[in-house]
Amino acid sequence: MKIPAMKRRDFLKVGGGVVAGAAVGITGTNVGNNLGAGGELAAVASSRGLTGAEARAALTSVVPPGKYDPFFMFASGGHSGQISIIGIPSMRLLKIIPVFSRDSFSGYGFGTDVDGVIPRGSDPTKSNLLSWGDTHHPALSETEGRYDGRWLYVNDRANGRIGMVDLADYKTKQIYDIPNIGSAHGGVFVTPDSEYAHVSSITPRPITDNGYAPLESYADLYRGFSSWCAIDQTTGHLVPEKSFQIELPPYNQDLADMGKLASAGYGFLNSFNAELSVGMSHKNPPIEIGAAKNKYDYLHVIDWKKAEKVVAAGKIIMRNGIRVIPLQVAISEGILHFIPEPKNPHGVEVSPDGNYIVIAGKLDPAVTVYSITMIKKAIEDKNFEGTDRYGVPIIPITAVTAAHVELGAGPLHTQYDGKGNAYTSLFIDSAIIKWTLGPDAGVTEKPFTVLEKIPVHYNIGHLAIPGGDTVAPVGTYMVALNKWSLDQVQKLGPQHPVNLELFDINHTPPRVLSSLPLGGSEPHYAQIISVDRLNPLTVYPPGTSPETMAKSEFATASGQERIVRADGFVDVYATVMRSHFTPEQIPVTVGEKLRIHLTNIETAENATHTFAVPNHNLQATLDPGETVSVEFTADRVGSFAFYCAQFCSAMHMEMYGWLLVAPAGA
């Protein structure tokens, strides 16, 4: 009954060796020498009933154990309120970053009810303490129009907020509850050097003091807002006092994009419901009908460089703590222009060179391509065909249209491959159309021509190509973010997962590589970044508070643990390491206010612990080096065995202690 002598694989060495620089799919130097003629592979494929195409796709996308994905996809999580990181091409869900929703796994929002990122991100004048959000459009920070791997921003479509994730430690550091908007959809998109994170409202809100107005006064009292949230270049935080908004008519401002290179300094916002439909009543049709009556809605062209100057000149009002350029000022100062766009458009995406602004028609089976050169000229020439009802000048569509490319039913979103091609998703047709841009993007042969129709599985929303919305796309992979999965996975109860599909777009025609029916999250938009742009830390300097990224004043070293009663508080200075808490006994009397300051004094990578308190909503995660303070009132008599909820060592089960809340006078 002895263990046979065998050599244990030295993973650290083998893994590390293979891994170094091995961006699978990019380099391929480690040629297998035991593949033979491939006959064995064909036999394996055959035995599993794989077609040749399926076998080839598997080999083209697999990332074997110990090797790495060259790309990470940062995908929004819809009304799960989070960000997901998915490896490309392996399509493995590697991490979930909670942004707006409380998350007991990370302890996010479970440290205390009165402190932390979430409460500070819920403006008490606007809403109750919010513990959910609806993330749609992540925006990686950029330098010179390329992802720089510093920060990530994402909108809360539900509640008019932006969350900021620090890519130094992949944690949410700030939620900014933006004044004057109740929803946020047009963004987040950052300016090419991350001066601003932009978001605009999808539904307007009354500009009355109490945020209420009857729908009869919709045209007069409801307004949209384009929000330019200034980014601190050191911390990545959004700075309210340096931010500004532009008041907009109460159309539904939909998606947005930032100009770049040729169109730098401009922002573009789609809209729908120029009809001002307010919904079904005895005399009105539902919004889906009422808002789809007119032939055109309005592309909003915003000159944000000019807006900055207007703000600097003080031509603003203060509204709920933010500087606002009133609509009439925006008009008179030439900040805001409209261009008609075919009905109820959805995506607006600027080509890598910045020359083309591509509008997906949604109810128009085409994309309309505007030229920034022609837009600038029209504005300069004051070539307007009147104004809308609020006085915003309208540029004639004919004056700025470079092309109107018929694609098929339900165009939604466009990405670019950096080789002169655009890829546009068709929601109704369940397909992606590959088509060419025009001369301003370097395409002279067959400009604005449909090249391929790539079928996808059901109702695609967004699509993502590495860097596909930057000045430098990497046209290698493309992910289709499909909204319905139906028969792509067995029944999993009434709610099917969404279904992501990975395509090889190096190949002509593009070939499907794999699909990922993904449970628990609904990605809307996603951005794909080369992993080599990212360089997070893995162990904090001792006693770091992730919120400030500085040493916590409550950091505690080994041997300094203590319980101090002062100023009406019981301050517990505790350390945490494999496999015990110090102190292990915390005796208090019911009603006492506790502040427990925990420092994980581990220095080993991955040595994360948690502090979980049964029968309380208290669960703090402590990464190596991290200090966290949790504050609560011991309002319940009892003996509670707090413990580490993270499987941390062989003695993990023994890693617990006692919070002893004695009755008064005991």
Added chain:
Amino acid sequence: MKIPAMKRRDFLKVGGGVVAGAAVGITGTNVGNNLGAGGELAAVASSRGLTGAEARAALTSVVPPGKYDPFFMFASGGHSGQISIIGIPSMRLLKIIPVFSRDSFSGYGFGTDVDGVIPRGSDPTKSNLLSWGDTHHPALSETEGRYDGRWLYVNDRANGRIGMVDLADYKTKQIYDIPNIGSAHGGVFVTPDSEYAHVSSITPRPITDNGYAPLESYADLYRGFSSWCAIDQTTGHLVPEKSFQIELPPYNQDLADMGKLASAGYGFLNSFNAELSVGMSHKNPPIEIGAAKNKYDYLHVIDWKKAEKVVAAGKIIMRNGIRVIPLQVAISEGILHFIPEPKNPHGVEVSPDGNYIVIAGKLDPAVTVYSITMIKKAIEDKNFEGTDRYGVPIIPITAVTAAHVELGAGPLHTQYDGKGNAYTSLFIDSAIIKWTLGPDAGVTEKPFTVLEKIPVHYNIGHLAIPGGDTVAPVGTYMVALNKWSLDQVQKLGPQHPVNLELFDINHTPPRVLSSLPLGGSEPHYAQIISVDRLNPLTVYPPGTSPETMAKSEFATASGQERIVRADGFVDVYATVMRSHFTPEQIPVTVGEKLRIHLTNIETAENATHTFAVPNHNLQATLDPGETVSVEFTADRVGSFAFYCAQFCSAMHMEMYGWLLVAPAGA
């Protein structure tokens, strides 16, 4: 600029056709005829730097788009408080079922603050309203010792609860906050015909009225409890009045398993801390030291069939709403016996035939195998070597040990392949040992012999084989649930994902197929079931309340929508369909109490909608046919654009309406 004529792939037909009965990895009839001699596959593999083994593994585990996984793994989610479903062998995360934690994606816990599964699952006498949990051990319901696909139970290790998931719709229907225990770790394991879901406390709790006692009285006043929660055979719900508990000494009862076949009628609970360590103080060492002093702890052998009779005979006390067999009654009635087990064991797992009870030593580099035949004989013969300090009779270890098999450092958990082999995880050695069972399991040649040492990547916890804890394991695949990932994925900030590894155990020696560094959840235990055992619904009968699985009294049909004011409430009877709510305008006055009853009147599969209310913690998900009621007070003046957060149709963006909360007297 016309779309080239091209034939759109007819996915429904192709997908459906390929899929019918195509359990990939089980059958393989669809032999690829364009694989040629496989030379192309070798070339693809070579171009990506894959070794032959890597290429073979990829082809052995891939599940191509449109084909299905033959197995689903139901994995716990640790302190995320949820259950994950992962396809095997594709290792794709297909679904997340929230159990104990609020989840805005599904709307779970966001419908109202005063109703629903979560509040009813928080015993107000024991804890505050809990919105998190720590899921460890899922238990699929069984019939005759096999998974039957009806229900799933999982423990909340943190708070002493069990959650019940209905596999008819994959939703949590009940949380049972079990009296008298503050934690829950020994389970959930169900009896072979799902009569009971068992869980025991991991840390004892004072049996004082207020749940508090100083640690000086630990031996006298703290107690563990073995909880036998009766399962209603129609609904799957746990029925408190038919359940019972057995009082136990204040050892830390760790993992548990149910006897089956030869050992049917018995339950087995490991324990540690027979030393009664209460943690570091001026005179005591930390628990990790204090609880590891003795050479032996005690395996608890419980005769639950006999316990049922004792309960029926009324030899119980009522304690906080549950029938309890006091410790002394359990002793005198012969319900509870102890067997010494090497120090601080972790897993106890009964072999498929029920003959062997395998204890993983954790601090002992071996598994100890007890024979149920020998245990029964020792009990019958009253072959005891005295009692513990509480009077529990102790069976001599020598009288019942069939084997003591040396495996290596840190044995934790064991699974079976149905072919006479056991697989035991070694946490410290980062390996899995394949070894043989003995004669009672049909192994006559080389019994209790180590066959293979299978290296894994860092600190494995549990492992899972399809049916690996039932009477009928399917020894095809094995998943290692590794706690640390380190270099298996690039840096993702200080917290690394866990890392699941898939092995082909049809092959000798077992071969690694793939790895899944999994973010956002920490699986502890997992069970793998053949998908053909599952048959969930996809569309509810019209107006179904998932909580009751019956027609809701508030179900509303098209044309019957209305707003009714009565009894101090505003009752809104609403319908939801692509792409509008009816009514679309809900005008109320601040302070009014609303009950909004929403019925999704869709009948199409996958046509899920949500009802999301900005600036409120209200987000309800409505699957086709479902009726949900949300209740809240309109305590905030404003115009709020509620909307569907689920991308449901081309007109999804237009699917919203207005909740208009006017000020009083407006």
